Amino acid sequence: MTNMTGPGTDEGDFARALNQTAAAVNRTLNELLPTVPGPEGRVVDAMRYAALDGGKRLRPFLVCVSGDLFRVPRSQSLRAAAAMEMIHCYSLVHDDLPAMDDDDLRRGRPTVHKAYDEATAILAGDGLLTMAFEVLADPATHPDGSVRAALVTELARASGAAGMVGGQMIDLRAPDLELDEAGLIRLQGMKTGCLIASSCRFGAILGGGGPEALTALGAYGQAIGLAFQIADDVLDVEGSAGVTGKATGKDAAAGKATFVSRLGLEGAKSQAERLVEQAVDHVGIFGPAAEPLRQAARFTIRRRA
Amino acid sequence: MTNMTGPGTDEGDFARALNQTAAAVNRTLNELLPTVPGPEGRVVDAMRYAALDGGKRLRPFLVCVSGDLFRVPRSQSLRAAAAMEMIHCYSLVHDDLPAMDDDDLRRGRPTVHKAYDEATAILAGDGLLTMAFEVLADPATHPDGSVRAALVTELARASGAAGMVGGQMIDLRAPDLELDEAGLIRLQGMKTGCLIASSCRFGAILGGGGPEALTALGAYGQAIGLAFQIADDVLDVEGSAGVTGKATGKDAAAGKATFVSRLGLEGAKSQAERLVEQAVDHVGIFGPAAEPLRQAARFTIRRRA
Numbered sequence: 001m002t003n004m005t006g007p008g009t010d011e012g013d014f015a016r017a018l019n020q021t022a023a024a025v026n027r028t029l030n031e032l033l034p035t036v037p038g039p040e041g042r043v044v045d046a047m048r049y050a051a052l053d054g055g056k057r058l059r060p061f062l063v064c065v066s067g068d069l070f071r072v073p074r075s076q077s078l079r080a081a082a083a084m085e086m087i088h089c090y091s092l093v094h095d096d097l098p099a100m101d102d103d104d105l106r107r108g109r110p111t112v113h114k115a116y117d118e119a120t121a122i123l124a125g126d127g128l129l130t131m132a133f134e135v136l137a138d139p140a141t142h143p144d145g146s147v148r149a150a151l152v153t154e155l156a157r158a159s160g161a162a163g164m165v166g167g168q169m170i171d172l173r174a175p176d177l178e179l180d181e182a183g184l185i186r187l188q189g190m191k192t193g194c195l196i197a198s199s200c201r202f203g204a205i206l207g208g209g210g211p212e213a214l215t216a217l218g219a220y221g222q223a224i225g226l227a228f229q230i231a232d233d234v235l236d237v238e239g240s241a242g243v244t245g246k247a248t249g250k251d252a253a254a255g256k257a258t259f260v261s262r263l264g265l266e267g268a269k270s271q272a273e274r275l276v277e278q279a280v281d282h283v284g285i286f287g288p289a290a291e292p293l294r295q296a297a298r299f300t301i302r303r304r305a
Numbered sequence: 306m307t308n309m310t311g312p313g314t315d316e317g318d319f320a321r322a323l324n325q326t327a328a329a330v331n332r333t334l335n336e337l338l339p340t341v342p343g344p345e346g347r348v349v350d351a352m353r354y355a356a357l358d359g360g361k362r363l364r365p366f367l368v369c370v371s372g373d374l375f376r377v378p379r380s381q382s383l384r385a386a387a388a389m390e391m392i393h394c395y396s397l398v399h400d401d402l403p404a405m406d407d408d409d410l411r412r413g414r415p416t417v418h419k420a421y422d423e424a425t426a427i428l429a430g431d432g433l434l435t436m437a438f439e440v441l442a443d444p445a446t447h448p449d450g451s452v453r454a455a456l457v458t459e460l461a462r463a464s465g466a467a468g469m470v471g472g473q474m475i476d477l478r479a480p481d482l483e484l485d486e487a488g489l490i491r492l493q494g495m496k497t498g499c500l501i502a503s504s505c506r507f508g509a510i511l512g513g514g515g516p517e518a519l520t521a522l523g524a525y526g527q528a529i530g531l532a533f534q535i536a537d538d539v540l541d542v543e544g545s546a547g548v549t550g551k552a553t554g555k556d557a558a559a560g561k562a563t564f565v566s567r568l569g570l571e572g573a574k575s576q577a578e579r580l581v582e583q584a585v586d587h588v589g590i591f592g593p594a595a596e597p598l599r600q601a602a603r604f605t606i607r608r609r610a
Contacts, residue, residue: 039478040471040495047466094431099423118404119477122427126399127466129431133438134461137454146450149442152457156439161352161432166345172424173344190345 011302014295021064021081022057024074028082032135046116046124047131051089053107058228058296059084062199065292066217070207079141080151080202083132087159088195090128093121095168129159142206150205158198167191175255181262188229189222196228197221200293216282220293223279228300230272233258237265272301316607319600326369326386327362329379333387337440351421351429352436356394358412363533363601364389367504370597371522375512384446385456385507388437392464393500395433398426400473434464447511455510463503472496480560486567493534494527501533502526505598521587525598528584533605535577538563542570577606 029051036044060081067077096103096111097118104114113121135141136151157163167190170177179187200217203209209217237260259268279297283290334356341349365386372382401408401416402423409419418426440446441456462468472495475482484492505522508514514522542565564573584602588595 036466036471039475039482040466042478043470043474044466090431094427097424097427099427119402120474122399122402122404123470123474123477125431126395126434127470129434130461130465130470133457134465137457137461139454144450145452145454149444149450149453149457152438152442152454156435156442160435160439161341161345161349165348165428165432165435166341169348169425169428170344172428173347177344 010295011299014292014299017065017292017295018056018058018061018299021061022055024064024078025057025060025081025085026052026054028078029085032079032082032131042116043120043123043127046112046120047127049115050093050112050124051086051128053089053109055085055089055107057081057085058300059088059196059199062196062221062293062296063202065296066200066203067206068292069203069213069286069289070209072203072206075140076142076206077203079135079138080206081199083135083141083151083155084195084199084202086128086132086135087155087164090125090132091159091164091168091195093125093128097121100168100172147205147208151202154198154201154205158194163190163194164192167194171256174257177257179257181259184257184259184262185226188226192229193222193225196225212285216285220279220282220297223275223282224297224300227272227275227279227297230259230268230275231301233260234265234268234272236260269301276301315600316604319597319604322370322597322600323361323363323366323604326366327360329369329383330362330365330386330390331357331359333383334390337384337387337436347421348425348428348432351417351425352432354420355398355417355429356391356433358394358414360390360394360412362386362390363605364393364501364504367501367526367598367601368507370601371505371508372511373597374508374518374591374594375514377508377511380445381447381511382508384440384443385511386504388440388446388456388460389500389504389507391433391437391440392460392469395430395437396464396469396473396500398430398433402426405473405477452510452513456507459503459506459510463499468495468499469497472499476561479562482562484562486564489562489564489567490531493531497534498527498530501530517590521590525584525587525602528580528587529602529605532577532580532584532602535564535573535580536606538565539570539573539577541565574606581606 033044033048033051035041035048063081063084064074064077092106093112095101096106097113103111105111112124116124132155133152136155137148141151142148159165167187170187171191174187177183197218198221200221201214204213204217236258259271263271276297280294283293338349338353338356340346340353368386368389369379369382397411398417400406401411402418408416410416417429421429437460438457441460442453444453446456447453464470472492475492476496479492482488502523503526505526506519509518509522541563564576568576581602585599588598
């Protein structure tokens with residue numbers, strides 16, 4: 001057997017492409033978030049701390065490879081990808097706050113309110129959320145104003161009360177809700193699925209894709225988003241803080257229903273596999289060009305952290 | 306002497322116009338924020354509590370009367386006004402949090418984190434911030450995508466780290482900064498002036514106004530924003546909680562420099578008067594049509610709460 005994560009394999013190709021996109025989006029984020037002098041510099045420092053932290057950058061990767069399907073220049077897709085990542089990072093900063101999930105560690109280092117303070121963390125999240133829309137609305141992201149406005153609409157719907165914010169509200173109430181599987185799927189679809197789906201749809205919006213492409217990419221994104229979350233629940237049981245960089249077993253301890261508690265460990269794993277197959281089917285209409293999306297779908301349940 | 310606030314006087318006309326616009330923007334906000342079923346409804350309820358609270362709606366008024374200068378249909382300017390008010394209300398919700406200014410009362414009733422809880426207040430602020438951009442990017446706000454994108458850019462710049470968020474960061478650090486008058490002017494320009502200036506610029510953006518109009522309206526807005534803040538500092542000393550609906554004397558107690566502490570009570574009052582005169586001069590280029598803006602400028606220092 002060859003090393004399945006080495007160079008020359010599908011998984012090796014994918015890991016390399018993911019790392020390359022992460023490096024490129026990190027450069028874009030660094031350019032979009034220059035440090036500033038003056039007393040307000042503290043909030044910009046905290047925004048940089050939150051956004052430039054070396055995550056996997058899965059959402060930016062999805063924006064870029066979806067954009068590749070429509071030959072979107074990387075100069076455009078990387079800006080949209082950076083905006084998407086700003087939203088993701090703001091949500092982590094606010095979710096980690098003491099009044100929310102109360103986490104001290106994120107990706108192995110102190111959360112923003114621990115590294116700075118609570119007020120600065122709230123403002124840094126607000127600043128990143130606001131800047132995401134500023135980046136999308138900038139003519140450098142796309143020359144056509146209606147495309148820029150469509151990106152804003154897409155991101156706002158996915159991340160607002162009907163999407164991510166609403167999902168986080170449900171998640172906070174989850175210990176009292178005794179959600180069944182359908183309720184869990186809806187929660188995760190709002191909390192994480194919407195943003196992943198929008199990442200994929202960003203490529204089509206930038207590239208002028210039609211309704212069929214938008215629907216397929218949205219369905220693909222929701223499927224891998226759910227697979228990703230189920231894999232997270234599995235990691236929460238099987239993983240350890242040393243690997244995942246965060247506390248484990250936390251959801252169960254908080255009395256929240258998880259896919260593992262609802263479906264069992266093996267049931268959760270096979271459900272995630274089925275979702276990955278569905279995701280792969282959704283992007284069949286793009287033919288061989290969708291190979292990076294197929295690799296990303298498989299990655300969501302193979303990752304170890 | 307006639308009653309200066311009665312009907313038929315400038316001040317009476319202004320109060321009536323302000324109330325009419327407030328009623329109209331309240332209807333628009335109510336339509337844009339329908340209650341939703343399901344467990345996420347709690348955050349929408351909190352967004353409604355924060356946004357539909359009967360403030361003066363000065364920013365929406367400025368959007369509408371600036372739009373009138375360019376014959377912008379009220380159906381458009383009221384949507385932009387509602388988006389602007391969502392940003393203002395989100396900032397109040399987050400500023401009131403225990404980790405920030407820690408206020409229990411706002412306009413005479415419990416703040417959002419008191420009426421709900423801290424986590425819901427954080428999310429409600431995030432939801433309002435996000436929805437503001439969704440409203441601006443919607444074709445119902447303006448048929449031209451590049452105008453919608455320009456509104457997004459304007460609002461994001463005014464409310465982000467280079468504007469309102471940065472101003473709040475400075476304000477939180479103010480007890481340690483010993484700001485002089487120039488520092489205070491910069492702080493207030495960022496914290497409140499930017500958003501008021503953008504409210505005025507919104508009208509010109511919606512109506513296709515040129516650079517001269519945008520500059521004049523921005524300068525007018527910054528001048529009345531600063532006059533408004535100086536008047537606030539004066540009220541903070543002279544007012545009482547029964548009239549202003551919030552605690553008074555708080556800034557001084559927190560060891561923050563205020564315009565009254567820097568300029569003295571009379572010095573602050575005459576500075577506010579000078580700013581109102583400057584504001585009136587800035588909109589001279591619009592002739593008699595700018596009368597509502599002149600009335601609004603005078604109102605900023607005549608109000609009692």
